[in-house]
Amino acid sequence: MTSIIVLTYNKLDYTKLCLNSIRQHTEPATYEVIVVDNHSTDGTVTWLQSQPDLRLVLNDDNIGFPAGCNQGISVAIGDSVLLLNNDTVVTPNWLANLRSCLFSSGDIGAVGAVTNSCSNFQSIVCEYGSIEEMINFARRNNHSDPEHWEDRGRLVGYCMLIKTEVIKKVGLLDELFSPGNYEDDDYSLRIRKAGYRLVLCRDTFIHHFGSISFGEQTSQYNMLLETNKQKFISKWGFAPASIHPSNSIQDPGLKKWFAYQHDFNFHRQSMRKNRDDFYALLGRAEFSLLSGDREKALQAIMRAADLAHHSHPGFFACPKLESMLRTIGAAIALPAAVPQAASPESSAGKRKVLHVISQGYNSCGHTKTLERWMALDIGSVHSVLVTLNSATNPPWLAAAAIQSGGWYQALDKAGLSLCQRAKLLRDTANRWADAVVLHIHPHDPVAPAAFGLAGGPPVVFVNHAHLAFSLGMTAADLVVDHWGAGQSLTRARRNIPHGRRLPLPLGTPRAQADKQVAKSTLGIRDEQVVCLTIAQPYQVVACGEYNLANLVRELSGRFENLTMLVVGPLQAAEWARLNGDSGGRIKVVDTPGDFLLYHSAADIYLDAIPLGSPSEALEAGALGIPVVGLATEIAEQLSGDIAPDGPQTHFHDKEELFAVFDRLVADPVYRQSRSQCLQAAILHHHCAGWPAQLEQLYPLLPAAHVPLPLAAADNEKTPSDWQDIVLVYFQQQSGLRNCRFG
Numbered sequence: 001m002t003s004i005i006v007l008t009y010n011k012l013d014y015t016k017l018c019l020n021s022i023r024q025h026t027e028p029a030t031y032e033v034i035v036v037d038n039h040s041t042d043g044t045v046t047w048l049q050s051q052p053d054l055r056l057v058l059n060d061d062n063i064g065f066p067a068g069c070n071q072g073i074s075v076a077i078g079d080s081v082l083l084l085n086n087d088t089v090v091t092p093n094w095l096a097n098l099r100s101c102l103f104s105s106g107d108i109g110a111v112g113a114v115t116n117s118c119s120n121f122q123s124i125v126c127e128y129g130s131i132e133e134m135i136n137f138a139r140r141n142n143h144s145d146p147e148h149w150e151d152r153g154r155l156v157g158y159c160m161l162i163k164t165e166v167i168k169k170v171g172l173l174d175e176l177f178s179p180g181n182y183e184d185d186d187y188s189l190r191i192r193k194a195g196y197r198l199v200l201c202r203d204t205f206i207h208h209f210g211s212i213s214f215g216e217q218t219s220q221y222n223m224l225l226e227t228n229k230q231k232f233i234s235k236w237g238f239a240p241a242s243i244h245p246s247n248s249i250q251d252p253g254l255k256k257w258f259a260y261q262h263d264f265n266f267h268r269q270s271m272r273k274n275r276d277d278f279y280a281l282l283g284r285a286e287f288s289l290l291s292g293d294r295e296k297a298l299q300a301i302m303r304a305a306d307l308a309h310h311s312h313p314g315f316f317a318c319p320k321l322e323s324m325l326r327t328i329g330a331a332i333a334l335p336a337a338v339p340q341a342a343s344p345e346s347s348a349g350k351r352k353v354l355h356v357i358s359q360g361y362n363s364c365g366h367t368k369t370l371e372r373w374m375a376l377d378i379g380s381v382h383s384v385l386v387t388l389n390s391a392t393n394p395p396w397l398a399a400a401a402i403q404s405g406g407w408y409q410a411l412d413k414a415g416l417s418l419c420q421r422a423k424l425l426r427d428t429a430n431r432w433a434d435a436v437v438l439h440i441h442p443h444d445p446v447a448p449a450a451f452g453l454a455g456g457p458p459v460v461f462v463n464h465a466h467l468a469f470s471l472g473m474t475a476a477d478l479v480v481d482h483w484g485a486g487q488s489l490t491r492a493r494r495n496i497p498h499g500r501r502l503p504l505p506l507g508t509p510r511a512q513a514d515k516q517v518a519k520s521t522l523g524i525r526d527e528q529v530v531c532l533t534i535a536q537p538y539q540v541v542a543c544g545e546y547n548l549a550n551l552v553r554e555l556s557g558r559f560e561n562l563t564m565l566v567v568g569p570l571q572a573a574e575w576a577r578l579n580g581d582s583g584g585r586i587k588v589v590d591t592p593g594d595f596l597l598y599h600s601a602a603d604i605y606l607d608a609i610p611l612g613s614p615s616e617a618l619e620a621g622a623l624g625i626p627v628v629g630l631a632t633e634i635a636e637q638l639s640g641d642i643a644p645d646g647p648q649t650h651f652h653d654k655e656e657l658f659a660v661f662d663r664l665v666a667d668p669v670y671r672q673s674r675s676q677c678l679q680a681a682i683l684h685h686h687c688a689g690w691p692a693q694l695e696q697l698y699p700l701l702p703a704a705h706v707p708l709p710l711a712a713a714d715n716e717k718t719p720s721d722w723q724d725i726v727l728v729y730f731q732q733q734s735g736l737r738n739c740r741f742g
């Protein structure tokens with residue numbers, strides 16, 4: 001039996017919620033509730049006295065939290081004692097899970113739960129707007145699992161389950177800390193000094209409203225915190241904050257991302273939530289499909305894939321989702337009254353390639369890739385069909401298609417449903433195209449539904465968004481990746497073993513301006529060596545040791561004749577400090593309309609970190625600028641080498657990077673040699689030599705479309721690895737998890 005001790009001081013509404021939740025979500029006869037009231041005056045005592053299942057201790061004064069808890073402990077009869085704040089709401093399986101952990105080992109002295117609001121890194125990511133939603137969230141989370149038990153340096157006493165034998169050995173709470181705060185830090189330390197472990201149970205979630213007793217007296221509360229912190233320091237000789245919340249990460253690679261185990265586990269738990277949210281949306285899609293509403297099912301699939309791409313669920317593809325798309329595709333294959341896309345006759349003898357794009361952007365890589373594909377593949381006629389949103393498409397995209405002899409069609413302008421767009425896309429491809437190339441967003445269901453059935457022209461899926469989850473790859477005959485890390489993910493994590501690598505096409509490098517003039521225009525002295533970085537803010541948010549601001553500071557400090565030029569709309573305050581600290585040798589400028597001036601001034605290109613900009617690095621390398629950068633450990637898709645046949649550009653070890661960088665700064669001959677070698681490799685694979693590589697790809701396509709087989713793997717049972725946790729961390733830090741396509 002567990003003795004649950006709840007202290008009350010007014011706030012009757014909270015107390016009722018707390019005690020009723022205990023009754024509702026705790027197995028009868030496994031617990032007793034001892035309520036210690038510290039002289040409430042709002043009717044709490046009268047209500048408590050009307051509850052026959054409570055043991056009461058009624059005080060004539062407010063004696064504070066530690067002393068009140070000690071009163072309850074003194075009359076407890078259980079084999080364990082649970083200290084529980086009255087501003088909590090407990091949840092299904094809460095006590096059973098805590099007890100499973102507590103009594104799983106003789107050296108565990110106390111355990112605690114995770115919540116929505118708590119210090120000491122005991123809160124987790126959760127989103128709900130009512131108690132009912134909170135209970136549903138907890139029900140999904142609260143499955144006892146030793147993998148989610150985490151050794152801790154201390155536990156917060158809002159929900160703390162302690163073995164009775166430990167209390168007998170350690171003693172009661174120290175009333176020195178009355179009326180409250182830091183008594184739990186003190187007790188945690190005493191438990192550990194007695195030879196016991198403290199464990200946080202991430203498999204147990206309860207709701208915590210948070211400090212309701214002090215919430216209306218902020219200044220008094222802050223003064224009490226400071227007073228009791230000093231009491232702790234006087235007693236133990238060190239500050240409570242010096243106690244590490246959890247064990248340090250030991251693996252050298254993982255340690256570059258996370259310092260402590262709780263950091264890693266927090267994001268692992270966030271991934272579990274992402275997965276639950278994904279499957280909730282997928283469940284809606286399945287229900288809609290079973291109900292015969294295919295349009296609503298496609299909309300739910302689109303939302304699920306959008307969520308999964310930005311909030312990584314631990315897998316990069318979902319066979320169940322792909323299967324549903326094929327079911328929808330089979331249904332819309334039936335004749336239907338759908339308008340036809342304009343598809344004029346093309347030049348005789350030329351291959352007709354239909355490019356499908358969800359949405360284009362003036363400055364986005366996949367749109368430029370499509371334009372360059374059409375420009376470089378002069379042996380084909382190219383047409384473009386837009387499935388979701390043509391409003392942001394630059395005019396040069398349509399112009400490139402028409403220039404090749406093809407056409408441009410925007411399905412979103414026709415007022416069609418998603419199902420109708422899929423039907424029209426399939427019919428258009430069957431009528432006009434010799435091959436279909438998909439450049440679609442990771443959440444776009446139109447093309448996957450259209451091409452989920454065999455027949456028609458062969459389909460190529462170009463994996464532009466290789467970093468995270470995508471739908472629709474199995475609707476293709478061939479999956480193409482631009483980057484080696486993306487191809488590795490396609491094979492290992494998307495269950496597509498026979499994808500191909502096709503380099504990213506680049507345009508002909510532009511003639512550079514005079515370097516001296518470019519430097520002078522930017523206010524840089526001619527004798528300065530210029531290192532250029534181009535990045536967006538989300539790419540360079542600090543993640544563990546991967547911190548571009550720190551890296552730029554370190555590199556700048558190595559040479560007085562070095563100017564670091566960082567281009568992008570970065571946070572002004574942080575980078576302004578760097579500019580001042582470096583005497584103006586670290587310059588940060590907003591994104592210009594044209595990078596020509598900055599490329600012309602650059603002697604070295606430093607890739608962004610933790611998320612590299614491989615297309616920007618390739619552009620720099622093609623212009624004869626040597627490229628260097630840090631390669632990310634574990635999540636290798638975030639940053640790595642850009643030209644496999646050229647010199648190594650990215651280094652896992654910072655000292656290796658520094659050695660190459662130092663030589664590039666100090667030795668102009670070495671700098672030129674390295675730049676020429678990299679430039680030659682890039683020009684061969686990505687510029688003049690690119691059409692020949694494309695011509696090797698077309699013959700690999702079958703005569704008629706046959707979708708790739710669906711994997712039998714159940715993603716829910718596929719164990720996640722460190723790569724997944726790191727991706728969740730990066731999405732959280734960068735803000736990508738809050739983004740959605742639009």
